Amino acid sequence: MRYLLRRAAFYAVALWAAVTLNFALPRMMPGNPMQVLVAKFRGRINPDALYAYAKLFGLDRHVSLWAQYWQYIGQLLHGNLGVSLGLYPETVSAALMQALPWTLFLLGLSTLISFILGTLLGMVSAWRRGSFLDAVAPTVFTLTGSFPYFWLALLLLYFFAFQLPWFPLGHAYGSSTSGWSFANLPDILYHAVLPALTIVVTSIGGWLLSMRNNMINTLSEEYVKVAKAKGLSDRRIMMTYAARNAILPNVTSFALSLGFILSGAILTEVVFSYPGLGYTLFQAVGNMDYPMMQGALLLIALAVLVANFIADLVYVKLDPRARQG
Amino acid sequence: MQIMALDPPPRQDMGAGRTRKKKGLLTRAAPFLRNRKAVSGAVLLVFFLFIAVFAPLLTKINPDSTAFMPLQPPSAAHPLGTTSMGQDVFSQFVWGTQSSLFVGVVAGVGAMVLSVLVGMLSGYIGGVVDEVLQLITNIFLIIPGLPLVIVLAAVLPFGGNLPMIIVIVLTGWAWGARVLRSQVLTMRELPYVESAKMGGESAWNIVFRELLPNMISLIFANLLFSILYAVLTAAGLQFLGLGDLKAVNWGTMLYWSDTEGALLSGAWWWFVPPGLSIALLGAGLSLLNYAVDELTNPKLRSLPLRLRALRRRRAS
Amino acid sequence: MTVLCDIRNLSVTYHGDVDVKAVQDVNLTIRRGEIFGLAGESGCGKSTIVLALTRLLDRDGEISGGEILFDGQDLARLSDAGMRPLRWSKISLVTQSAMSSLNPVLTIGEQICDGMVAHGVTAREAWSRAGELLRLVEVDPGRLRSYPHELSGGMRQRVMIAMALALRPQLIVMDEPTTALDVVVQQQIIRKVKELQREFDFAVLFITHDMSLLLAIADRIAIMYAGEIVEVGVAAEIRDAPRHPYTKGLLQSFPSVFEKRELIGIPGSPPSMVSPPTGCRFAPRCPVRLDECASVAPPTVDVSPTHRAACHLLGEGGQGCV
């Protein structure tokens, strides 16, 4: 429990850092941010939207930075992320809430597949040192792991959606269906195949390699030797003695590499026009939609923190030593 | 490349009575040369370095020149064809390699230096300094890099490669710092560090003369990882159109080929070279990294050929 | 006492960049119900013998010659599947560090039970027996639900011993079981082992580098040097009339708390097993070496019905070094 409390304290600090960074971002633009914005958009944008943005970040008032900061945090606590400059009068939070489920779905699905598959492959290739699988899998997936996400996405799109029209060219669902419902699930899954494949292929190598290395290390542990001396079945030695211990560091790095995978997912979403957070962020950049950009960044940071906390919970469940803190 | 061979040999090798002379460079490099992954990784890396360094000799065509027939497939005059704007893809590729490698190496080295500084400082000094640095490291580790880079690239006022390099360094150092810190923490407790203290060495000498030489392979692996991260992130940003679009590099080549519909018009000679180059360079770096792992951790080494034959014999 | 385990001409080779023969033509017999001590310094091959006997050699280690006759079966030639029924039920193992020998993520109870369950004991039966086993080694049976890190070093080693006893094996191999423990705890553990041994009548192969401990507890002792057995005998013979110069040197390396005497130890250091000396492997460090020691390997000579040693000084009616 103490361990979790300590982690929670850390996440609170990290969240505070993310919020503060977000507050600071518009102030990184040179000059008076308000004037810069007005000059930049010169009539292309609804002045109300710009005003709402300035208000959220306190760019319009001549009060102390400190007061502006507290004002901003107060707004955030009310779930107010401002109004989108590009999609005025839609609010940022509404737009992001629409995008969030898609990212969670795509990323959750592909990360889970990649984690499970990679961990299993790593486990088996370490258990069968020197086998064909062990000779091929780590090298092949190390190579695919260094592929640029977006290029792989482009290639898949070209071959499996354009040349061989097996899969759709993009988007999360077809024109006949819209949004989430159980009846739409086949269509949604159908649209998710290529983007998910991109993420799985490029991220599987990391899990495989780290699981393999951990497993090789645990296999030389004394307790594995004793387990063998006890006459336990290979299956039990592999699962309960070697893999159970080898997976612990993988759970920790699962959380840490989530940020990295998320980055790849953003590029994938852009290539496939997948309406998730990454695509929204990308469009916001194109529209110079600052409130949307910052809102998306904050939400992504929050999502990573939550995922990390879940990983911590799993870790505590798996490792009795962590329970004592 | 003799770096890895500098690591202390495993203890069981330390049999008594053997008197070896100080090893020459060639014998030190031997385990490296025997590792297939290391050699193929190095070959790939050297290939791209060669192109980058000798770019002016490899092509005389200005990569920006739009003087040619658009969308020509590869030919003798244009080994990699032309773009839809009539530029020579080969010369773009050659100069793009230079530009992409430059960003990758500069940002990679920058991130590495930052992680060495923070990691070593945090690990060796300890106390409050360590707690603060560790907190910062963990926050940077957890904050997703690319979205931040995207937003920063959009917000920061100046153009060119510099902002990209800065943001890549800022988002890429944390992982290495964490690894190095934990390594310093274990090494700080080693008796030879305490012995050096008893021998009157200053803190500076202990860090740089006693600890650093034993961490070279880790730092090298960290550098490889940082370069890979930098190349991928830079290409991703440029592909999204967030870099300097007038510059010629792998990322902008892909950006233009994508926006100009090279994919749909089947102009593979345009989008394959830059993408494949990123993949191959990445593969080279990963293979080297993998090899460093194997060379420094004897447990991970693959079986010698003779032993594999022996096992086959036993199995049959 | 009848023979339980007969090791004949055992050789073990580790394959690597160069092949290393870690154990060379070793002959040993372990009798039922005895404590057989195997002493030697680090790297002499004593742990390799343990690994060969329990068939736990790593993937690069191979039994390259000889046989291990245990209860009528040759363990050296058994397949993994053939070996499994013998494991733990006939031969069990207690290793040096109980901390690393216990799986950190399983409770003590689960680890005691799974060995029994693997040999056909029902889970319920195994659990109740596990409680009894802990009582036997004087650990609170409530500890069954504890994790290894919640126990002290001495308790963990007791748990290991309880675990090794679970299926009433005929032989328990103890590889430096007390090296990581303090002397007082060591004494508690050794007393417990001797007590249990009287009760259940199993044989113990006790591996250690500590001659003073071995002389106190073992019935018979074998001394190993550089992969070979140099001397075997009843404990009293080894203590009072050692015949091999290495054994003498070893005994000269253990000062006594109660008696102040000048000791010399052995000059030099053990050879590398990659290229062991020709002839007698101890010759380069031997204070009484002869010319032939450098070239001819010494034969093993019976000094008494229970005592043999391999030294040129013993050949042809020689007295050995005195």
Add this chain to the structure above:
Amino acid sequence: MSEEPILLEVEGLGKVFAAGNALNRRPVHAVADVSFRIARGRVTVIVGESGSGKSTVARLIARLIEPTAGVVRFQGEAYVAKVRRRELSRLRRRVQMIFQDPFGSLNPHHSVGYHLVRPLKNYGKARAGAGVRGRVLQALEAVGLTPGEDYIDKYPHELSGGQRQRVVIARALIVEPLLLLADEPTSMLDVSIRMGILNLMRQLRRDRGLSFLFITHDLASARYVGDDLLVMYAGQLVEGGPADDVVERPAHPYTRLLLSAVPDVVHNPFASDRAPTGEPPNLAQLPTGCHFHPRCPQVMEVCKRVAPRRVELGGGHFAACHLNDMDYAARQDGTIAQEAGNGASRRKG
């Protein structure tokens, strides 16, 4: 012991480590109220089980860690809590330390020569360039690595464990210290090599008048090299005095327990039928009163509440046990158990 001048004087030395993390600090009393003296030219041994704090005492004297209580006086100069760099250098020029792990004590990247030259330079003892190599060779030969030329250019991985430990000793000796702190220098060495190092220590004491503080868990080695013996339990000194006296007439039940448990070529600890019980306490949760009382075969009521004082038994022999201090125990506790008197009367008689 009294004729020779006192070199080192340790008074009330204590070290409390903070275990746990920022949210949950638990004090661990590694060393508490340790006092002793080392006379010039004598070998003083601290024996104790792992976790008894014996290594911490050596580290505190060498200032590798800072004490939380007490004074260390070396040649009359007092070193309290924080010591400045210059003072530290002055101390370490006269007090050197060698460590348990000969494999880890030498940096694999530096040659033997480098390891020996650095202390000379750092302590300003190597001004003339030519003399340095000579002094290094001399130091190597002094520890039995002859000829020195064969070793000076070698790297640690080319040496055996025993040779390494000799290099470590040579490095400590090259600055010509007066006191050598030896923290379990033989526990990781093969038995056949151990005697060589122990004999080297005895020889250095004899030939150079070097003083030692030898830390070990091995009573036999302690008796072999030691002039004076200090017994540590749970961070405190429980008994001390001339080695022969302590071994032959142990006054503290813990010392008796240790002596009865040592496997020995002469004495068989498994012959007697009295088995010791219990294990050393957790330093974060020390027992009240005498730390040894939960394991003590002669425990009295007073032991559970009142910590014993240190009592001089004559001839430099002392012990901290109520059995040797019955008057004090009686004053602390009106109801002394009758049977406990036996131990005390035996001591006095």
